[in-house]
Amino acid sequence: GEDVEQSLFLSVREGDSSVINCTYTDSSSTYLYWYKQEPGAGLQLLTYIFSNMDMKQDQRLTVLLNKKDKHLSLRIADTQTGDSAIYFCAEDSGGYQKVTFGTGTKLQVIP
Amino acid sequence: ETGVTQSPTHLIKTRGQQVTLRCSSQSGHNTVSWYQQALGQGPQFIFQYYREEENGRGNFPPRFSGLQFPNYSSELNVNALELDDSALYLCASSLGRGFDTEAFFGQGTRLTVV
Numbered sequence: 001g002e003d004v005e006q007s008l009f010l011s012v013r014e015g016d017s018s019v020i021n022c023t024y025t026d027s028s029s030t031y032l033y034w035y036k037q038e039p040g041a042g043l044q045l046l047t048y049i050f051s052n053m054d055m056k057q058d059q060r061l062t063v064l065l066n067k068k069d070k071h072l073s074l075r076i077a078d079t080q081t082g083d084s085a086i087y088f089c090a091e092d093s094g095g096y097q098k099v100t101f102g103t104g105t106k107l108q109v110i111p
Numbered sequence: 112e113t114g115v116t117q118s119p120t121h122l123i124k125t126r127g128q129q130v131t132l133r134c135s136s137q138s139g140h141n142t143v144s145w146y147q148q149a150l151g152q153g154p155q156f157i158f159q160y161y162r163e164e165e166n167g168r169g170n171f172p173p174r175f176s177g178l179q180f181p182n183y184s185s186e187l188n189v190n191a192l193e194l195d196d197s198a199l200y201l202c203a204s205s206l207g208r209g210f211d212t213e214a215f216f217g218q219g220t221r222l223t224v225v
Contacts, residue, residue, distance in 0.1 A: 004153070042115070042201055042216035043154070088153050098167050099144075099214075101153030 004089060004102035011108045018076040020105045022089035025070060029091040032065060033099065034074045037086045046074070046087075076107075084109045114138065115204050115217035123223045124192050132187040132220045134202035142166070142207060143185040144214060145177060148199040160185055189222075197224045 004024045012018045024032070033048040049056045049063045049072075056063045062075040072089050086104040114137035124130050136143055142161045146154035156169035160179035174190040183204070189196055199221050203214035 040218070042218045043203075044216070045213050090153075098156045098159065098169060100156070101146075103151075103153050 004091060004100055006087075006089060006102040006105045008103070009106050009108070011110060012079050013110050014079060014081055016079055018074075018079045018083070018107055018109075020074045020076075020087050020089075020107065022072040022074075022102055023070055024072065024089070024091045024100075024102075026091055026100070027067075027070065031092045032063075032072050033090040033092075034061075034063065034072075035088040035090060035101070037088065037104070039085075043088065079107075079109050081109045081111055083107060115202065115215050117200075117202055117217035117220050119220060120218070121221045121223075123225060126192055126194060126224055128192050129188065129190045130192060130222060132189075132200050132202075132222070134185045134187070134204070134217060136183045136185065136202075136204035137215050140204035140206050140215070141183050142205045142212075142214075143179055143183065144203045144205075145185070145187045146201040146203070147171070147196075148201060148219070149195075150198070154201055157187070192224045194224050197222060 006022045030051050034046045035043045036046050037043050047058050060077045064073045086106050088101045088104045090099045090101040116135045118133045144159040145157040148154040157171050158168040159166045163179045176188045179185045199219040201219045203216045205212045205214040
């Protein structure tokens, strides 16, 4: 079955790098996503990676994919207080746009 | 602002009642997906509509039903409400069903069942 796991909490100091990790189980996933959710807000797509890639960089964000180990990570460089939020990794599942989300990692940035 | 609006923002219902939640898609988007997010959990896929037809369904009972209208706005209906239905309900709209098509989420409707 499909299961996406993340650690629940991460605390970093402002200016440091944050690394949020995720493991997934559906080897047929084509796309893997990172979403951000701020308090009282909906989900915002940060980035996604196609399963035949192993890295994608977008400004301060770097996504690493290890398909063999089914491991996905999101690195945020120079973390800012505005990055404090819950981050969800997600994978596509099935032949339509059903997306399976992890339980989310709460990122706390300490000034 | 994603252009996706949901109403109402908050709702309190009694167990056994029925509820209708509404979603207005971003202009031009023909696909809408609904998710249930329980407190402290990630969103769970309920179903998706593409051009007014159900295009896929997650592991939710038949008392969760939906509609998509010709203008691509959508409704989520839940009958015989249970306490466990208390959650944030999110809709997401997109242009098409492809996995590389970005889905834009609304801010959600917080449903409390008492």
